[in-house]
Amino acid sequence: MIAKYALRFVSLGYLAVLLVAPIGFVFWQTFEHGVGPAWDTVATPDALHALKVTLILTAIAVPANTIFGVLCALAIVRHRYPGAGIVNAVVDLPLALSPVVVGLALLVLYGRGGWLGGHGIVFALPGMVLATIFVSLPFVVREVVPVLREIGTEQEQVAATLGASAFQTFRRVTWPAIRWATLYGVVLTTARALGEFGAVSVVSGRLAGQTESLTLYVQDRYQSFDNTGAYAAAVLLALLALATLLLMTRLKPNEGVQ
């Protein structure tokens, strides 16, 4: 009995000290004087531009990775071909790679003297888009693959014997089975795209008002000793994160909690 409460106390205490207290404190500091002043600090042209950049990055990376994710999951699960194992392994790479390494890799490829250098990709929006796509690439694949494995091929085979074409089978049988997993993957991709810092930081060149995303803006404000501005922008990002978290909790198959 004591062991149970001790364990509960330690687990929850760890979460409180590490997660809840710091985040709660930043929220409290930001909204200490109400929502109005907090909004005013975020509503500067540079901050709004940074928000716009972040939204653009996300709006490109998420659809691209969603379409790729579903196709790639189908390629991994439903087809046998030489190199399938490699595809499967490479998909996981961005999860394990340091964002700085990702950024640097893009920089040496597209930067001055690189193989594909000199097309205005790095230190500009296209490079940031590539970085965002890179780091948020695995999520849809990883969510869809196990579902595809689990549903098996029999439903698709039945559809085929009933006369459904490949596209009809996908639309009416496969897609309904994987759509929630896909959506969950989309939420994870979005969270990653919104919050990417390291990779974008390396390729952006950090031109305030031009190639500064919201995460870069947070660092920039903090290092210019504008704590209020940094906190406000951070809280904005945190709110976006909380919204994704809510969606995640909603969409996730409820396993592991009794």
Place this chain on the structure above:
Amino acid sequence: MIAARGIVKRFGDFTALDGVSVDVPTGSLTALLGPSGSGKSTLLRVIAGLEQPDEGKVSLDGEDATRLPPQSRGVGFVFQHYAAFKHMTVWDNVAFGLTIRRRPSREIKQRVTELLELVQLVGLAKRYPAQLSGGQRQRMGLARALAVDPKVLLLDEPFGALDARVRKELRVWLRRLHDETHTTTVIVTHDQEEAMDVADRVVVMNAGRIEQAAPPRELYDHPANEFVMSFVGPVNRLGDTFIRPHDVELLLEPNGSTQEAMVQRLVHLGFEVRVELVRDDGETLSAQLTREQVEALELQGGQIVYVRPTRQTVFSD
């Protein structure tokens, strides 16, 4: 008629079908019977177009269908584990093939209603597969396959995942359904009782080859070889001789060709009694007697009896 000629199918270095030829007459109900790994499911999937044979030809009603995709073969396929479309209601599952073909909604409605009546699922049309029992799901699977008026109905161990009582019910029901619709049907099963019970013709398969294809009675009475003999029913083997337990007569006195044996155990199976015997050379055999016969002989464990086969089979090879 379905005709398969010289079908060979390999998976890696495993040969699932080793030159199989079989005919399924139009309007018949044929069973593919065999142990697991005998190739019976693979043969069914080759007929459906779900597998491509490495060699050989499949023709449906005289047309070569070997390279036809499953979509255009006009077959209905029913899987052991139902393969229900989990995100669709029973109604939508059954209507699937018709919806794909863009049939007018009135026709779909009429046809689906008919089929749901046929499989006795009318009240459950709005349910999802997860809310059905196994037997109900499989009846839905059958209705779904029948909806598009298939030339051929292919059933892959359709009752394999169901419990014994439901299996028997569905078996009777399937036979009745076939007698009404006369759809050419092939059913794969490893259960000899099921095959003999439901089919007009039974094709016994083993290790990728066909051992014998015949009506159930002929199969039982005139098995082509040892494998068929022992697969389609219980059998005693004494040297080269095979004897069915119900062809063993027990006498209390020796009589010419009889052999001595001791009663080990009596197993009461209701009307019948299985008598397990051991001969003095240590070989065991069993005899199937009626209760009355056992009572008349006053059999009990440890008793010495004399065995006489009333009918026995010896295979030349």
Place this chain on the structure above:
Amino acid sequence: MAANADILPAAPGARRSLAPGLSIGISSLYLSAIVLLPLAALGWKAHGWGAISTPQATAALKLTLELSLVVALVNAVAGTAIAWTLVRDRFVGQGFVNALVDLPFALPTIVAGLTLLALYGPKSPVGINAAFTRWGLLLALLFVTLPFVVRTVQPVLFELDREMEDAAASLGASRFTTFLRIVLPSILPAVLSGVALAFARAVGEFGAVVLISGNLPFKTEVVAVYVFGRLESGDSGGAAAASVVILSISFGVLLAIGALRRWVTRHDR
């Protein structure tokens, strides 16, 4: 047939699920362009190996590996404890706590660093200043790696057959013995794979540590920050060389997890 399941090719009905060329072609092309090509360029660019044998570089690498190891160990214990609390305990607000565990995945890393700095930094209202110290680094790394072990152990613990534990108890095992002999062996692969992921993440982490560490060479400079520093001083060859080192560690961890998975499922086939 079941015995041959692993050599059965995908069924043709499935092969037609989408034109195979389409999904295989597009995904391979996309992966090559987005992931492989830049990494290849990075490997090609990695000269200036001298840059990784400088005292500053080796110090950063050593610090990173040590910290990551500590992070892995703490996570092994804390992550398992949290997973246990979520699966086996029952209390008000459990759903909320469960959702909370995902927060570090959802929260941008720079925000994570900033929030830690706000509470445990120079202006700390609780009087703890971990800024520019290794404690601060540890805190930041623990923050971002929190979900890994919890999320790998939780489902395994959930699926674990409780009857095994009842059986052990009926045979006279104490609760501690039961945990050690019955539960732990079953969840160990999950713990290890979560720990490996946390380790890999800690090795490469940048956003969460960049503000709190102060990036003091020889003291609080981790290798990702070192790479960034090399880059800013125009030494992209050296940065690439150090990156290749991080890359190799990541690869190693991925391979280890893959091997672990195969080892764990060896009884399932």
